[in-house]
Amino acid sequence: MLKNYNRKILKSLKVRSKQAFLTIATMKLNIVFKSIVVFTLLSFSTLSIGTSTGPPSKEDFIDLKEIMPNLRSDLRYYGDNNFVGQPIQGYNSPKALLTKDAAYALKKVQDELERLGFGLLIYDAYRPQSATEHFVKWAEDESDTTMKLQFYPNIDKKDLFAKGYISVKSGHSRGSTVDLTIVSLKTKQILNMGSPYDLFDEVSSPTHTETITKNQHSLRMLLKRRMEKHGWKSNPKEWWHFTLENEPFPTTYFDFPVE
Numbered sequence: 001m002l003k004n005y006n007r008k009i010l011k012s013l014k015v016r017s018k019q020a021f022l023t024i025a026t027m028k029l030n031i032v033f034k035s036i037v038v039f040t041l042l043s044f045s046t047l048s049i050g051t052s053t054g055p056p057s058k059e060d061f062i063d064l065k066e067i068m069p070n071l072r073s074d075l076r077y078y079g080d081n082n083f084v085g086q087p088i089q090g091y092n093s094p095k096a097l098l099t100k101d102a103a104y105a106l107k108k109v110q111d112e113l114e115r116l117g118f119g120l121l122i123y124d125a126y127r128p129q130s131a132t133e134h135f136v137k138w139a140e141d142e143s144d145t146t147m148k149l150q151f152y153p154n155i156d157k158k159d160l161f162a163k164g165y166i167s168v169k170s171g172h173s174r175g176s177t178v179d180l181t182i183v184s185l186k187t188k189q190i191l192n193m194g195s196p197y198d199l200f201d202e203v204s205s206p207t208h209t210e211t212i213t214k215n216q217h218s219l220r221m222l223l224k225r226r227m228e229k230h231g232w233k234s235n236p237k238e239w240w241h242f243t244l245e246n247e248p249f250p251t252t253y254f255d256f257p258v259e
């Protein structure tokens with residue numbers, strides 16, 4: 001009797017220990033499985049942060065001087081030497097910002113010119129949408145003609161919209177448009193292109209030849225060809241204005257201030 005009882009106890013102990021072993025094994029497996037799930041989730045989330053494109057933002061822009069130390073600038077809308085005669089809204093710092101694609105495409109032009117002893121001078125680059133709105137407000141006030149003689153001597157202020165010199169949206173606000181000219185690195189002289197920056201007049205068309213010298217026209221063509229070679233398209237009205245052909249944000253008008 002006693003022997004039988006002992007055997008039963010031993011048997012039940014064996015069964016219990018087997019169950020305990022199975023329970024521990026299952027728990028361990030669960031932990032391993034959960035760890036794998038957590039690890040996988042973590043690596044996916046890290047991956048998605050690393051390759052995230054996200055909405056376009058100022059993080060997609062770069063200060064041109066960071067990649068072109070010899071670049072010169074005369075950022076007209078930061079100061080008052082412009083057709084409005086006042087610093088323009090949104091230009092809080094004398095910096096030339098462009099999208100990274102545009103900046104590196106411009107660097108190719110700068111590098112090429114530097115090898116010839118020349119360089120670029122930037123008049124305007126990224127322009128916040130609020131600055132364009134400042135221009136529009138100014139253009140609607142026909143009584144303010146302070147800067148007419150210098151910037152639009154042959155055009156009525158009211159015609160600036162119709163003639164396309166001012167518009168409610170500017171390519172500059174998409175971050176891949178730039179206004180520039182060429183300077184000599186040796187003499188620091190700005191090359192004479194036959195008409196000054198932002199002169200709203202037919203003489204500023206890059207193809208205009210009638211009232212400028214052959215040399216001035218050749219310099220416009222030199223700038224145009226160098227820019228086109230590296231993916232920029234020129235503007236039919238302004239020899240200084242270029243837009244990157246494959247601009248990265250063709251439909252986004254940015255409005256963060258330049259600072």
Ligand SMILES: [Zn+2]
Pocket residue numbers: 124172177178179240241242
């Ligand atoms: Zn422009």
